[in-house]
Amino acid sequence: xxxxxxxxxxxxxxxxxxxxxxxxxxxxxxxxxxxxxxxxxxxxxxxxxxxxxxxxxxxxxxxxxxxxxxxxxxxxxxxxxxxxxxxxxxxxxxxxxxxxxxxxxxxxxxxxxxxxxxxxxxxxxxxxxxxxxxxxxxxxxxxxxxxxxxxxxxxxxxxxxxxxxxxxxxxxxxxxxxxxxxxxxxxxxxxxxxxxxxxxxxxxxxxxxxxxxxxxxxxxxxxxxxxxxxxxxxxxxxxxxxxxxxxxxxxxxxxxxxxxxxxxxxxxxxxxxxxxxxxxxxxxxxxxxxxxxxxxxxxxxxxx
Numbered sequence: 001x002x003x004x005x006x007x008x009x010x011x012x013x014x015x016x017x018x019x020x021x022x023x024x025x026x027x028x029x030x031x032x033x034x035x036x037x038x039x040x041x042x043x044x045x046x047x048x049x050x051x052x053x054x055x056x057x058x059x060x061x062x063x064x065x066x067x068x069x070x071x072x073x074x075x076x077x078x079x080x081x082x083x084x085x086x087x088x089x090x091x092x093x094x095x096x097x098x099x100x101x102x103x104x105x106x107x108x109x110x111x112x113x114x115x116x117x118x119x120x121x122x123x124x125x126x127x128x129x130x131x132x133x134x135x136x137x138x139x140x141x142x143x144x145x146x147x148x149x150x151x152x153x154x155x156x157x158x159x160x161x162x163x164x165x166x167x168x169x170x171x172x173x174x175x176x177x178x179x180x181x182x183x184x185x186x187x188x189x190x191x192x193x194x195x196x197x198x199x200x201x202x203x204x205x206x207x208x209x210x211x212x213x214x215x216x217x218x219x220x221x222x223x224x225x226x227x228x229x230x231x232x233x234x235x236x237x238x239x240x241x242x243x244x245x246x247x248x249x250x251x252x253x254x255x256x257x258x259x260x261x262x263x264x265x266x267x268x269x270x271x272x273x274x275x276x277x278x279x280x281x282x283x284x285x286x287x288x289x290x291x292x293x294x295x296x297x298x299x300x301x302x303x304x
Contacts, residue, residue: 035247036068037061041093042080044157045209046189047073053276060273064259067248076186077156081105090244091256096121096158096235096293097302103287104303108242111287112253113260114234115279119289121235122207123159123167125228126192131201136228142171151183151200153191156302158235158293160188164204166296167230189213196224208278234289257284 039061041054054071061069072089074080077098083089085105094102103109125145127133136142145168153160161184165175175182183200185191188209195203196219207229213219238260244252260282263270274280297303 034067036070037065037091037244037248038070038072038089039091039093040072040074040080040083040089042077042095042098042154042156043074044077044095044154044160044187044206046187053273056273056276060263060269061256061259064262065248065252065255077154081156084109084239084241087241087243090241092239094237094239095156096233096237096290097162097297098156098158099237099239100290100294100297101156101303102239106241109239110242110253111237111239111285111290112257113282114237114285115277116281116283117208117279118236119234119283119285120232121159122232123164123230124205124207124210124226125164125202125230126195126205126210126224127202127227128195128198128200128224129222130198133202133227135226139167139171139231142168142173142228145173145202146177147179148202149180149183149200150178151185151191151194151203153185153188153204153206155184157188157206158233159206160185160191160204162293162296162300162302163230163233165300192219192224196220198223202227212278234285234293237285237290 039054039058041050043050050073051071058069058071072083074083074089077095080089080092080094081098081102084092084102092102099111103111125136131148133144133148136144152164155161168174183194185194185203188206191203191205192210192213194200210219210226214221240253240256242253244256261284263274263282265271265274265280294303
């Protein structure tokens with residue numbers, strides 16, 4: 001009788017155990033520790049620079065959130081979207097396009113924060129000085145780029161591909177109008193070096209990356225310079241997976257958002273992080289800010 005009673009109780013309890021949140025895991029020392037929040041980012045710059053940037057941020061977030069935070073690099077933009085979709089990354093710094101792609105694949109995912117510069121972001125077209133190209137003052141003058149060699153950044157980059165292609169098409173310049181096939185360098189640093197070397201006459205880059213490399217004297221301005229600055233658009237933002245509430249609690253997403261908003265340039269540790277992100281502060285954002293990005297992404301076939 002007792003055996004039957006215990007069996008019945010076990011059957012009743014098993015579903016409860018299986019459905020309970022599992023936010024913690026046991027370490028080799030026998031202590032129970034919080035599972036790490038895994039953070040990632042699109043690899044839009046030199047990997048070593050990104051490693052330093054996100055390690056600093058991870059250290060800050062650990063203190064603010066009270067849970068371990070790990071930075072996990074990925075190989076390319078598509079890998080960042082896939083890792084977010086399958087749950088390998090829970091908090092990701094996406095560009096406008098990849099952020100839309102990721103949220104469409106993870107129902108309930110939200111854009112929670114962006115830099116102050118991301119609501120008025122710009123792409124730059126840079127040109128090798130041997131090309132003879134002069135500064136372009138009006139978008140219609142982009143017609144000058146026909147029959148020139150041209151490289152984008154990553155195929156999924158908002159500032160290095162999506163918006164540059166959109167503005168080119170608005171000016172009546174199609175990809176087939178370039179001399180040869182347009183290039184896709186992979187990231188903004190590579191685009192700068194390719195145009196500087198003369199491999200391509202013109203390239204599309206992220207304005208903030210360009211400014212940062214010029215400031216640190218990593219660009220030879222005797223060989224390459226800016227010829228055009230695009231109109232403004234929304235770009236980079238943090239996206240968080242809704243499943244984090246299962247592991248860390250109902251209000252965890254707000255806690256993460258608040259940690260970004262708390263970054264203060266008057267605090268030395270905070271200023272270092274903000275400087276690495278080329279920002280004065282982080283501000284709130286929302287999914288609807290990227291409607292234009294989604295529309296353009298569907299138009300050029302980057303969103304199905």
